[in-house]
Amino acid sequence: MNAFAGTPAYYRRFRPGIPVALATLLDQTAPTGSPRRLLDIGSGPGLVVHALRQYFDDLVAVDAEPGMLTEAEAMLRPTLDAAQRLQLRHALAEDFLPPEAWQPHLVTCGRVFHRLNQPRFLDRLSEYLAPDGVVAVFSDRSLWTAGTPWQQTAREVVQDFLGEQRKAGDGPFSTPGPPYEEVLRASSFSHVTSAVVPVRRQWTISQVLGYLYSTSFAAPHLFGDHRDAFESAVTNALTPLADSGVLTEDNAFTVLTARRPNAHEGR
Template sequence: MSAFTGTADYYRQYRPGIPSEVVAMLNHAAPTGSPRRLLDIGTGPGLVPEALLERFDDIIALDSDRDMISAAEAALRPRLPYGSRLRLVQGRAEEFAPPLGWRPHLVTCCRAFHWLDQQALLCRLDEYVAPGGVLAVFSDRSLWTADNDWQRAVRSVVQDFLGEQRRAGTGAFGPVGPPYRQVLRNSAFSDVTETVIPVRRTWNAEEVVGYLYSTSFAAPHLFMERRDGFESAVKAVLAESATGGVLTEDNAFTMLTARRPSSREGR
């Protein structure tokens, strides 16, 4: 069972999209060309390709979860610009082999790098990323790690129902590895730049519950017959913090853009 079993529809509807500032940075970082190729790893329901549809005309979106791929197909195909190409692939990123001669100019990995065998993935990417190509690893803080008062209160409710340890579907969330910057610097993509993009969001209680159900640590099936009680408990703690039903969140996207050193390009 995938850690995200049963979450795809919630992910599509309730996860925040990619901020315009992040989109602009990705567009600026990647080489130009025609066709301009994007590989999105851990695409989920396609939030990153959706944000970049107008900027890349040959896109492969990859995810190991079949329901996520179906959600991405339904969301992206109707929006695809005329003449652009989109392929959605179910499979493990560490084992993915692109079509013969297909070399991405930009590889994106949003909110997914921690789920992967990072060293194996980076070695595989070095085999086919285009010369001058860019790898972008980026994420905002999840509710589990965020530090707003109302988010800490909601996390406590999750722990009351599911236990103190962070869940990952039916299992437990794995140990935190070395910082991503260090992992990248030890790879072929060792020329690394870090940028932090602050974001402010507003939520209501229904949106917070929907967001929780989009996560591996609070997937709907984990609560079984206690789901109604969980929702009531979440809404009760949120009512204490909301102003006119509105909750404010200060978050940030941390983006690492990584390239091969110039001495290794064109090898």
């Protein structure tokens, strides 16, 4: 079963997306062009494209899960003006090729980068990224790895129901590979810069449950007949930790932007 089976509607509704500061950073990092082109890999329901849409004329969102693309269509299409063009493509990142002569100026890749054959993806990307184009790899801490007391408590409830080992759908979560910066420096995009973008979020308990159901480690189908019991357990565990019903999270996005060395020298 797909690791994100049953999650797309929750993903669209409960994932917080990227902050304005990160969208601004990506806009300022990418080269200009006319038309200016964005490619988002592992787009999910289109949260990154939604945050960046004002900066680009052509937008392509790629995902391997058809349900995610259905949600992306519903989220993105009504927000675009008549001059913008949106394409939704069902493909693996490592296999994707854009339309002939279509060269993106910015390629964004969030947490999905962990799941990719990274060298193969970057090799394929080198075939079509604009000569001065930028690839951006970024992620914040998920609930599984974040450290505030309420997040630790929510994770412990998930483990009580599903076991100590982190899941990715019906299988185990794969262990991390080499650091992303090392992988990028070994590719054609060896000029790498890094930044950290902090973000503060506030959650209700129902939003936390929705977020959990958007993840591969707590997808709804994993709980089977125990889903109601799980929701009650989360609610009971988090209620004492909420301040007037609100749970606060301080997080940060780690952002790596990479380009070809010769493109950097020409800027």
